[in-house]
Amino acid sequence: MTTIDDRLRQVRARIASACARHGRDPAEVHLLAVSKTWGPDAVWQAWQAGQREFGENYVQEGVEKISALRALGASDLVWHFIGPLQSNKTRAVAEHFDWVHGIDRFKIAQRLSEQRPPGLGPLQVCIQVNLDGGANKAGVPAAEALALAQQVAALPRLQLRGLMCIPEPAPNFAAACRVFGQLAALRGQLQAPLSGLALDTLSMGMSDDLEAAIASGSTLLRVGSAIFGPRAYASGKEK
Numbered sequence: 528m529t530t531i532d533d534r535l536r537q538v539r540a541r542i543a544s545a546c547a548r549h550g551r552d553p554a555e556v557h558l559l560a561v562s563k564t565w566g567p568d569a570v571w572q573a574w575q576a577g578q579r580e581f582g583e584n585y586v587q588e589g590v591e592k593i594s595a596l597r598a599l600g601a602s603d604l605v606w607h608f609i610g611p612l613q614s615n616k617t618r619a620v621a622e623h624f625d626w627v628h629g630i631d632r633f634k635i636a637q638r639l640s641e642q643r644p645p646g647l648g649p650l651q652v653c654i655q656v657n658l659d660g661g662a663n664k665a666g667v668p669a670a671e672a673l674a675l676a677q678q679v680a681a682l683p684r685l686q687l688r689g690l691m692c693i694p695e696p697a698p699n700f701a702a703a704c705r706v707f708g709q710l711a712a713l714r715g716q717l718q719a720p721l722s723g724l725a726l727d728t729l730s731m732g733m734s735d736d737l738e739a740a741i742a743s744g745s746t747l748l749r750v751g752s753a754i755f756g757p758r759a760y761a762s763g764k765e766k
């Protein structure tokens with residue numbers, strides 16, 4: 528039977544070999560284990576195998592898992608909220624998570640900043656960009672990213688770290704690189720000297736396209752099924 532430990536090793540080997548092939552420093556490519564739909568025991572197994580950063584899509588499920596892992600004595604985990612976020616759920620996210628990847632509206636960012644408890648450090652955030660404009664409607668259009676980034680960067684309790692995208696699955700490596708390359712180029716534009724923005728994060732690449740994401744400059748891979756196995760219920764369900 529393939530264990531989480533085995534699969535994590537395989538994913539790390541894929542990352543190392545893609546970094547070697549594309550001239551990337553492996554220290555610049557972080558692995559986020561997307562544990563949505565999996566119970567605290569699965570997170571605990573990944574934690575024992577050395578994994579520290581975890582991604583969750585559903586607020587209630589994530590908050591319960593964060594408490595469960597704390598009760599198990601795992602205190603050094605970093606939790607990323609990577610799902611769609613409605614304004615009535617921002618408080619729980621501001622109180623329990625370390626990162627939020629899907630910022631695409633100023634109103635949501637403003638609430639997160641207001642609701643971030645004073646005892647915690649600033650919430651780390653990425654702006655989600657909609658590159659293909661297709662079925663996946665979350666994310667701000669590339670042309671509006673700079674204006675939103677400047678507004679978000681000015682909020683006192685948030686730290687803007689970079690850009691994130693969830694493109695439609697691409698038919699091949701070259702096509703995936705073209706889309707990911709657009710996000711990398713956009714980061715370059717937003718960092719232009721006069722903007723005053725410092726963006727160290729490109730959150731892109733999942734189980735099926737992490738090699739193309741690494742080739743295109745990803746610094747944060749969000750990998751679920753390649754680590755935990757196939758999910759029992761489909762992504763996109765809001766709990």
Ligand SMILES: *Cc1c(COP(=O)(O)O)cnc(C)c1O
Pocket residue numbers: 561563584609610693733734735749750751752753762
């Ligand atoms: C579920 C999910 C992932 C992980 O997808 P896999 O294909 O299982 O690796 C990554 N990012 C987001 C935003 C997700 O919702």
